[in-house]
Amino acid sequence: MPDLLIELLSEEIPARMQARAAADLKERVTNGLVDAGLTYASAGAFATPRRLTLSVEGLLAGSPPQREERKGPRVDAPEKALAGFLRSAGVAREDLQIVDDKKGQVFIAVIERPGRPAAEIVAEVLERVVRDFPWPKSMRWGTGDLRWVRPLHSILCILSDEAGHTVVPLDIDGHVAGDRTRGHRFMAPAEFSVTGFDDYAAKLKRANVVLSAADRAEIIRADAETQAFALGLEVVEDPGLLAEVAGLVEWPVVLSGDIGAEFLHLPPEVLQTSMKEHQKFFSVRDPKSGRIVRFVTVANRDTADEGATILAGNRKVLSARLSDALFFWDNDLRVATNDIGVWVKALDNVTFHNKLGTVGERVNRVAALAREIAPLVGADPDRAEQAARLAKADLSSEMVYEFPELQGVMGRYYIEASGLDADIAAVAQEHYSPLGPSDSVPTAPLSVAVALADKIDVLAGFWLIDEKPTGSKDPFALRRAALGVIRLVLDQKLSVRLLKLIVAHITRVFSESYFRSQASLLQKIDPDLPDDIREEAQLAIEGRTKVIDSDTPEDVEYFFPVSALAADLLAFIHDRLKVYLRDRDIRHDIIDACLAMPGNDDLTLLVNRAEALSAVLKTEDGENLLQGFKRANNILSQAEAKDGVEYSYGADVKYAETDAERTLFAALDQAETLITPAMEAQDFETAMAAMATLRAPIDGFFEAVQVNADSGVIRRNRLNLLSRIRTLCLSVADLTRIEG
Amino acid sequence: MDTPRSFQEIILRLQTYWAGQGCAVLQPYDMEVGAGTFHPATTLRALGPVPWAAAYVQPSRRPTDGRYGENPNRFQHYYQFQVLIKPSPPDLQELYLGSLAAIGIDAGIHDIRFVEDDWESPTLGAWGLGWEVWCDGMEVSQFTYFQQMGGHDCRPVSGELTYGLERLAMYVLGVDHVMDMPFNDPKSPIPLKYGDVFLQTEREYSRWNFDVADTETLLQHFKDAEAECARTLAAPAEDPKTGKRIVMAHPAYDQCIKASHVFNLLDARGVISVTERQAYIGRVRALAKACADAYLMTEQGGWSA
16 A cells, blocks of 8 residues: 655745644645545644645555446436436436336436546645645745745655655646655755655755654754753743744754843843744743843754854844843833823823723723722722823833833833832733733732723723624624623622623713714713712713813703613623633523522622522522422413412411411421521522522422312412412522523 | 955945846935835836836835934834845745855855745735745845735736845944944945944934924825825826826826825824824825826836727
8 A cells, every 4th residue: 555745845834834734734635535535544744844744654556446326217207307317427328227116117327436546636636735725825926826825846746655656647837746855945955856754754854854843842942941951040931932933943953142241130021022022032041030041042054163153143133132122121211210100191192992082091081990999999099090090101111112012011110110119010010911711810909900990991982882892803802801800800709889880981981082072972861870870970971061061052962871881781791701600610591590680790799699509509409499499480470371460479378278388388487587688698508598498398389289279269379379489589599590 | 255344345246146137226216215115116016917127225214213323223214125026036035045145144154044924015005925034033134925016916926025234234244233334345545334424314313203303294295295196197198298198107106105204204203193093004005006006007017008
């Protein structure tokens, strides 16, 4: 059985695309072969900066012949039907056979497909794969129309077995397949021919090409660590960078050098970011001081001077880059120590969103909201406001302009340099968190207050201008912001009425920013608002209206549906909460049951309730109680629908006829005395446990008692008793929403 | 391999090398541009089917990069060396490496790498795929296969090479600060350093670009250039005076270049917000596209009656 070797040699393939391309080549070629009847034993794909390689072992020498019998129309079918069949089967009339079928005599076409040699199939499959290759971006070159990631130079495609190897005949727009390739661009550029994969891999190695990306990465990692270790240092781990660098070289040579003394006092984040972004250098850290003191670069060749020239060049480039960073740092420090307020002011000239005002306006809103949130999280309002005002100051700094990924980190350094307290400085860095489901959540009260305010501001703003996430589109990362709110609240077990904050804040965004861009759309304040909130909204708007009035003396009426927007935003947060809790093994129907209860904008309360309900439903009593509740509720609902009345009041123990009824009365009384105060104290565990005790009496009641008694009085009394079950259970959670 | 001794020798060697490869060696375009790509010998010649091969030095201005001559390798005025060959020859990478050898970069001891860099010019409505070429970690050139220019597919594809001359020369000459770099041969009767030629102007322009240029005037210049571009292109193809068909793609394109540079100045003055930025870029792009459309209606652009 032959082996197949394919290599597509091109100009340099972007590092980030190589692994995927190798996988795609393997999948598409092997699928194509198998579809054509060529099975194989194993396959492996490789990528270097200049080549994609696929080795398939144990391929069939040819596809087996295929014979298909296709049933056609009845012999007495119209001529037209027969003609259609002949066309689709690709056979002639005289080749048809006639067989007996249940319905009579029918035509049978026997379609014989002879087996095809592997080479023919391989050529066909490879051509199709090359022409339709799923590169993230591909290009044309010269005068041709073929597309590849960069110009394709040669195709190696051979089948080899004991008898030797043969080139697969293939010509793709002038690229004729052969058995030849080249080694390293500089170290071994000469062409050579290969007889099979082992020969190919061995000759490539001799020609200074390490074929496997994993091998290259391992060489880099091991050599870098060894060199750092020898100096008592450690390489800062960066798997992403390692994978990228392994895709930039065919022959990795690790070189390391020191960082000029004049740069060592730069923050480690700056050194690391600058070296990684611009130079693709690894950082080497002194474990004692935690500072970055050296770099590791990976060259693509051996040289007679053992890399001395290359290293010197890299150091020079690094110095130039770090001079830039130092220039930014020094300039920034001058501003920060002199008057960091200049940066805050500069944010007034930066547009955040054309309907939501400038970044400066956003900072003002976040500061106002942080002030409001501060007492809820144990932070001082004045300091929370101050921290919020400074939190985005570094967006005006030169360093962050150059390295946006350093936002927050630089703010922290600069605010501290300006002489402010460390906890205020920390807010600059921490208020962006959490950035995702696994990012850490800030715990310092000031940071929590500003982080919450920052996220609620973004959500409220984009809700107000109707830029909600749709499907997979979430350009403003609002899902992440909502998850951030959830994680901040739950992590600190904060008791925060989100709805109130959201309403107040949408109003704030509206009156302070949106208003200006949309003044003409606004008519009057939503009449559906609760009184206190409407007044608040009114006040907020009037504050702005006065300013506007000086320009436009006419009476202007304003309208924005703040209650509906806030409810919709809360529902969005609830949706994210469901996703978040699902990962914590709380079912969505349990959350629904709790969402239906009052106070559902207090997420901590909501989750406590859901956790208690989830726990009780996992017990046998809980499970059975649920069934009892549902039975009671069904009977009651049916009776109410049939009778057209609501049985909600007046069950009296004196009409009880059986002990089971009387026991249920007593149990309900007992449970009620426990549940009511427990619910008031938000002690869901106690309430749920008390509810679960109803299981036995309810079961006993349904066993012993026929609800629809002949006597109207007794029937009514029993229905009213069921109503007590319903009312009491529903006061704990909306059990009607639980599935099962 | 003998190494060049001065900045200008590197330029001369590049010109000689690319002349030897059959390129027409052009002179700089006589307008302020942000990069060599803006020269009509690249932007317009990349359009249409007519073959082309040119190499030239282009003084380029990036007002925001001004550092008063203090930064060792950032300046608001610098030189690019530009090569454009259409269609891109199959051995363009080899030709390029040959040019490095010509200026004394020995691939035997240096580490030369082609690192992904997809080129896109939102102002020109152009993009291409290619690399930045690194020599020992330093970006010494941009290497691009143009796919679109002015919104039009490039057929055939042009190969474009752009060398950042100062950076490249500093590296070859082993100079740490651009201003210390010998401009002419250090053994000349009057040896001149790069700083002798450009230090004072870097200071003057840095101050003017960042703090002095009158933004009202610039905004007006932008509008004027935009209007003049549109007016020029709106003129009928037939010239009433000569009776000939004269589509004025180049004069219109000059206005596009002007608008683009004015925008860069406004940007350096810090008066363009993030959202406005996009709008301005869109306006320049609209001009570039209109000029590209017009160029395709000229003989150079492949038009025939």
